[in-house]
Amino acid sequence: MPSLRPPSPSAWDPHRREVLRLIAAGAAASLAGCSKPDQPIVPAVHDAEGDRAGRVRRYATTLPLSGYGRGATALVVDGRPIKLEGSPRHPASLDSTDMFVEASILDLYDPQRLRAPQGPKGIGGWEMLERTLIEHVPARGGEGVALLTGRITSPTLLARIAEAKMRLPGLRHVRYEAIDDDAERAGAAMAFGRPLTMRPRLRDADLLILLDADPLGPGPDQIAFGRAWSDRRRNRSRRAPRAYAFEPSLTASGICADRRVALHPALVPNVLLALAGRDGGEAPEDVTRMVALARADLAAARGRAIVLVGRGQPPEVHAFAAWLNQSIGAPVDWIEPVDPDPSGHAQSLAALARDMHDGRVATLIVLDANPVYHAPPALGFAEAMKRAPLSIAFAAFPDETASAATWRAPLTHPLESWGDARAPDGTASLIQPMVKPLFGARSPLEAIGMIDAASPRIDDHARVQAQWRGRAGGDPGRWWRDALVAGVIEGTAASPVSPGGAKPPSLVPARPPTAMIVTLPPSSTMWDGRFATNAWAQECPDPIVKEVWASSLRLSAADAKRLGVEDSDIVRFGGVMAPVRILPGQAEGVATLPLGRGRSAGGPIATAASADGFRLRPASGGFVSPPLTIEKTDWRHDVPTAQAIIEAEGPLADHFPLVAPGKGMRPADKLSSLIGDDITPPDAGPDYARPEAPQWGMVIDTSVCIGCNACVVACQAENNVPSIGADQIMRGRDMHWLRVDRYEHEGGGGFQPVPCMMCEKAPCEPVCPVEAPTHTAEGLNLQVYNRCIGTRTCQANCPYKVRRFNFLDYSGANLWGDLDDGSVSAQRNPDVTVRARGVMEKCTYCIQRIETAEHDADAEGRPLPPDSVRTACQAACPTRAISFGDISDPRWEVTNLKHDPRHYALLDYLGTRPRTTYLARVVNDGETEA
Amino acid sequence: MSGTARWLTPPMTDHRAITDAVAGPIVDRRAGKAWWIAFLASLAVVLAGAAAAGLSFEYGPGLWGNNSAVVWGFPISSYVWWIGIGNAGTLISAMLLLTRQKWRSSINRFAETMTIFAVAIAGIYPILHLGRPMYFYWMAPYPSTMHIWPQWRSALVWDFWSILSYLLFSILFFYLGLIPDLATLRDRPGSRRWRRIWGAAALGWQGTPAQWRTHTRLQWTMAAIATPLVCSVHSIVGLDFAASIMPGWIESIFPPYFVVGAFFSGFAVVVLMAMVIRRALDLEGMIRPSHLDAMAKVILASACVMGLSYTTEWLSALWTGEASSLRFLRFSFTGPYLPFQILMLIGNVFLPQLFWSPKLRRNPIALAVIAFGILIGMYLERVQILTNSLSIGWLPAMWTLYVPTIIDFLILAGALSFWVLLVLVTARVLPLVSIYEVRALAEEAKE
């Protein structure tokens, strides 16, 4: 029986200030109730060219993640960017987003952002900082000055740094990215004699063998890989694809794989060797069985199979995999690294730290990096910084490095400055600002300009243009406009190189280590910790265990038994402590702790009591802790979880049916489809019949959902959904309109996004005493917020429990709302009501988007063209799992999906006739019937 | 003769004695220490509860244990519980009147009294539990400038009407019975101010044969109306749940089963009060062991009916073999709420079985204890009706436990003490036993 989430008994204590404020607010409200307060209209002074009040305008731009650019489209209303969507032509966006892009819009308005340069003597203006820099930097030609940045792919910024170096020969630029690719590069170097980056063509892969690799997991490539993978799975023209996952801990890729087995990361070489037909040494029995199956498939799929090893594996493993892929003719490309810096992340940081300790670094300038938090503890980076007389941290948010530095200076959000960046495949695209810097921040280019003060003052816009002048050719102005509109710079993708024959490196089978180790994957919601300040990201459930606001240490049942711990017991290991979560599918002898939590100086939202995985990182880098012991403590702590994970067994399996490739639902459970039945809401009577009204419906293909949460956060951004904080979650409350249920079959299971089902016979409607949930002629079931009195009867009677109640004034001023600061409310979507306390709310199929589309169609006197309305979740989905539209019109894609043999409705036997329906998940494990 | 003697013992066979016994505490005497202690104690708790309710109005239902899945908590279960109690008073006095139960005359008055208070308190909850209580009146049909009306399909609107009509009816019925006694008080020597108040309330009752005839006819008619009304009220409350699609709620047995439960818990309160009053007001002569015996028998009978309806619920789940019902059943017997389930069964079904022994049936302590057990059992039942169904709905992803907060408990305690407070005050201003009806009983005794 699935586990129930126990809400915390902790009582809610209103702070005095808050009490006063709320009382005041209450009083004000009661006054306003009677008399209408004067409401000003403030028209502009000058007519704006072509701007229409309240209209959404779309601008292409680029958002970097760990230096790699991902195209995005900013939705701007009355000069305020309120939402980010995908950029159609950008290879790392493909018109969709991931959770990180969606959450970035909140960062722009986040009141936690640094506001003014702050020096040893407190707040100091930019001038004071500039003077300080001039005193320290140019004096000795930049001698003893170190510039530490994250990964930089921006041609303009690289050129700018190179230029600075010319004037300041002593200036030393160190690049360090916490989630590094050292092993891949070193591996490629071993195999081919030079560092290359592998780009797997998942679109062409019939067989995918993942060894401790998570291509569908978080990262700059998630969207591209996810799309390619889902395209391949949709492609019926070739044999059904199959994916094997050998991994230490359950990942999105593992869940989506057809065959999965838990594997200790140290045993990956053994599996690799066995796959290559060599002596793989020893391995657990279930692994060897799986390897045998994989080998058979590998033999059958030569030229169409890819073997991927994770970033946590040592170089020789990567090298061997490179050789193996080459020998089986795998569909992979090799490109010159997009990040031109040849040095290894770990080594270069270690070297810098050593020099700092030895006092060879007089001035440290950290630009958009957080080494104090990220660096392995062995480097003692914080102490090293103390040795440097001057240290300056350019950062958007307060962080560990900024608080350790003598100077901290606010850095712009990508939506505030000009720039450019390269995608992981090399494609360059422009970053264009949507607003002036909100908090007087300066861009990275300007920051370099301050270091290299002697250089001529050229603003970012001019610099970026100058950078690309070469490509512009005849009409630079026109070329520039086109590049901005397109969102990419054509023909900048890195072209594949022929790596030459890889020599098979010597790889020896390992024997399973006896001591426990902890694997340290990047967090699916925090990435490397840089999103920890973001309330949306904090409240976004981990795809695997559904934890929010904190992480637990994932253990296998066997290890937990051995250690005598159970869920929520706090354990101590390698100097950190974390509560335990027993996770099915976890390899024995391996614990897993996602990175990016446990920030110590990230502000009120980031700084949560949770374990910091970077404390476990060996000085040599990598993503596996050294062998350590795990001791039980006497304490317990429940990590807040947004929802339960469902063991799909017995009758529950009906909620998430699995089918074999090419098969449909069994006739037995072939569920009633809406198509063919009349689609006017039957309980609404003839009054509702509107023959020409569109009938909205949605189909979600669970077969390609990778549980990435892009839809969840997109919905939050689009619909003004507040974050409510860990305490409220602990009490079993949440506000996400769209949740992603995870079903656990012994073989992995899958993800099932659950928005409102928009039932035609909605149980919520007849039970409301004031008729706040109503049905529209277009088949929408909508909550009328201003009519709702909060009886909650609708949710009580909703079989899908998709309605959300404002138990408190969540949207009002509170820590998770806007920190009593108005700036966050600037992000709110003006077309969506901000819900008051005591009101029930829920998914609306983005009614505001439907209305806009219909009004525009009206204005132009034409009917809605097919696929002309996209809900926020649909637009975000990297794998196109969500399709939406008018199911009474066969020209819309969604209508055809309603005819798919895999089509089924959730809890259809209740007769609610949902408009949101699903396609069953296809599992090609050779066992699933039907 | 002997038929009536079972219900009254001298001196309670004499008119003046009866009148003095009942009216005395009100007219001739001042409240004693015990009364004041009880009064102040309950007042204190009431204030605490009021504060808790105030906080809830200020901050919202977020202060309670309710969560995304278990959206209903203590307020609703309390509501159902209080309504249930409220049912009994009128039901008892009306049905016993119709069935010519002589012993009724000693208990009907305070049964009716507590009914009114219970229903009044119950009526507060549906408003208190709202997210936006200031708009509660939208549930009432009135020509608003919005041109919209309540949702007639919603059981909550039916509730609104049944509660309202029942409250009004109970007040009338209670008042009707009160009139002759008010006159008695008016005509007794005592403080002039109070006599004027009673006198005004007595509507100039003279006790002429004509008035008596009308009075009796009216009382019988209302009694005849009362019985079906009472049943309808709690059936409709039952429909709040039965008219849904949640496992454990969607059951045709709910309406009758709620009515029984209501009568059951209400009667328990009457018994409890009877035990207190006969000691406190020295009315042992009017509320005699034979009364206790009769009441105990009623409890025993209804306890059996409760047990029956529980088993019916379980068996029907087993018979249908429908997955969700079975899951629900398994949950209530293996889930984390099991202790409460057991307590409920003990209080509502097993404990009352003690009344098979005649000795216990006549033992006031036993009656008080068991009645108390029933009240607890019934409250737990009301709570579990909510939590069991909502904690394990259709989709496991949202399965969530319910844990009430301190605020929940404060409001609960506050409501209980408020009820006690009202009864205490009433005891000082109105006769808690129907003087004229006891007199009539005494008359019969004479013949």
Add this chain to the structure above:
Amino acid sequence: MRYRKTAPAAKAGIKGTDDALAQLFRPGANSILRVALFAIVLVPLGAAAIAMALQRTPYITGEGRFIEQQVPFSHKHHAGELGIDCRFCHVGAENQAVATVPTTQVCMTCHSQMWTNAAMLAPVRRSWATHTPLRWSRVNRLPDYVFFDHHAHVANGVPCAACHGDVRQMPLTRQAAPLTMGWCLDCHENPEKRLVPENRITWSHPYDQPLSEAEARRIHAHVLKLDRTRKLTDCSTCHR
């Protein structure tokens, strides 16, 4: 509850019960009582009735209300006497949700030539000089949860005057309609009577002249078409 005995009634020397009644009430008491009985029923009902009536009065709805503006702009003068078209200033009325209040630039198109020193226009000139926007007070105010779309109304033949009244007669702009939800629904329930031919959209009294045969037919056809595509009384028409 135990009770302390006090002086028994007999000793207290109070007169017998019979005349006690007489002392208690004056003869008029009965009639007072009867009145009271009726009042118990009638007073609450009456109070409710009054409250409901009050809701419909301009006092609550704000119908006919003026608001002090920093510039006493006269529609009577501009739209009425000078005959400037509504859409010259309210550019959004026809094609977007908000009709828009004109920018200072629009005012200055004329007032940089005429009335250049008029005292009442000082705020406009200040705004123009200092690039600080004018602040007008909203006259026709809808609740925040109402998503009103001018374009949708104008495009479908609802004249300005239907909601804004005859602004050409307003020296100071006032709220011309109650703007209650019921008032909106009157039209949304059966729009046909409220729609006018395009050429009448900006008339002061678009409903006064009877419609021609052809016009009536065209409007009827339009309403039928509307009725096939959407339901104007869906809550989502105005609330989201």
